[in-house]
Amino acid sequence: MAIALPDTEVCTFCGTLAGDFPxxxxxxxxxxxxxxxxxQRGVAHLLVIPVLHRAxxxxxxxxxxxxxxxxxxxxxxxxxxxxxxxxxxxxxxxGVPARQTVPHVHFHVAGTxxxxxxxxxxxxxxxxxxTDEIAERLRPxx
Numbered sequence: 001m002a003i004a005l006p007d008t009e010v011c012t013f014c015g016t017l018a019g020d021f022p023x024x025x026x027x028x029x030x031x032x033x034x035x036x037x038x039x040q041r042g043v044a045h046l047l048v049i050p051v052l053h054r055a056x057x058x059x060x061x062x063x064x065x066x067x068x069x070x071x072x073x074x075x076x077x078x079x080x081x082x083x084x085x086x087x088x089x090x091x092x093x094x095g096v097p098a099r100q101t102v103p104h105v106h107f108h109v110a111g112t113x114x115x116x117x118x119x120x121x122x123x124x125x126x127x128x129x130x131t132d133e134i135a136e137r138l139r140p141x142x
Contacts, residue, residue, distance in 0.1 A: 041120070044138055048071040
């Protein structure tokens with residue numbers, strides 16, 4: 001089975017972790033990083049990624065999958081503690097037909113918007129300074 005991946009020459013998440021691209025890294029260890037996305041689709045929208053490049057969730061070894069899921073749980077707890085949303089959304093896409101845009105597995109974690117859900121249309125792209133402010137509110141809750 002071959003999943004159709006986005007056609008990119010450079011993995012932006014690998015570049016971000018290498019310091020090649022400006023991005024807010026909320027937390028990172030040797031296995032998992034939690035990023036504050038510049039496209040906020042919910043309250044404190046975060047991305048949880050493995051540090052090693054893995055294209056889809058199917059490519060994660062069991063121990064990597066466990067570490068990533070622990071990161072998802074930490075991210076959700078930080079969002080809940082910092083913002084007290086009515087709900088927490090967690091989603092993950094694999095392949096172009098599933099709307100995966102970066103070929104590096106990542107889980108989205110966001111508090112729900114007032115009225116529920118998250119924003120699926122176009123959203124403003126925040127500056128790194130703005131995502132740094134989001135991170136400062138979340139960091140004490142990690």
